[in-house]
Amino acid sequence: MTGRQEALALVPVLEEQEHRLTLGRFTHEDAWRLGGLLRELSLERQAPVAITILRGPQRLFHCALPGSSTDNDEWLARKCRVVERYAESSYLVGTRFRAKGTTFEESSRLAPDRYAAHGGAFPLRVDGVGVIGAAAVSGLRQAEDHALVVTALERLIA
Known part of the structure; x- marks a missing residue:
């Protein structure tokens, strides 16, 4: 399977995740809970990541775990700008760009230097409102960064 074929197969999976992981609300307390879940999951996996949660331009949560660096903070900002x-x-x-046979x-x-369409930043979408922010992880391979955020959101919603 080519990179383009893999991307074409992955697009509907990612779309389904975004549809399924819509929130009923998102408060400061929810940001703290989500950030804590991301931190716990990262520590369990000994993942050298930085984590951020934004609502609009306001950072509601940020954590840098051992092994992460300021480079991860820059990746977080670039990925969140894409969201x-x-x-x-x-x-x-x-993935949509790769499915078209090109790159972002x-x-x-x-x-x-301002935008990075690499896995790890996920939209915080609230029912009836739309996207109000992003939860993001940086420090692993892009699919792993993305999966970490998806897992934490699934647990938050459960």
Whole structure:
């Protein structure tokens, strides 16, 4: 299977996750709970990640675990800008470009030092409101960063 074929197969999976992981609300307390879940999952996996949760431009939670660096903070900002611009996960946006046979960097016409369509930033979508922010992880391979956020959101919603 080619990279393009893999991307074509992955797009509906990522779309389903975003549809399924819509929240009924999102408060400061929810941000703290989600951040704590992400931190716990990361510590269990000994993942050297940085974590951030944004509502609009306000950072409600941030945590840097051992092994992460300021580079991870920059990746978080770039991935979250993709969520803000496209109202979709950074992984889905990058995968859509790959499914078209190109890359985000080649075809988006956005500055790569400001935007990164790599997995790890997931939209916080509230029923009847839309995307109000993002939860993001940086430090692992993009599919693993994305999966970590999905797992935490699934637990938050459960």
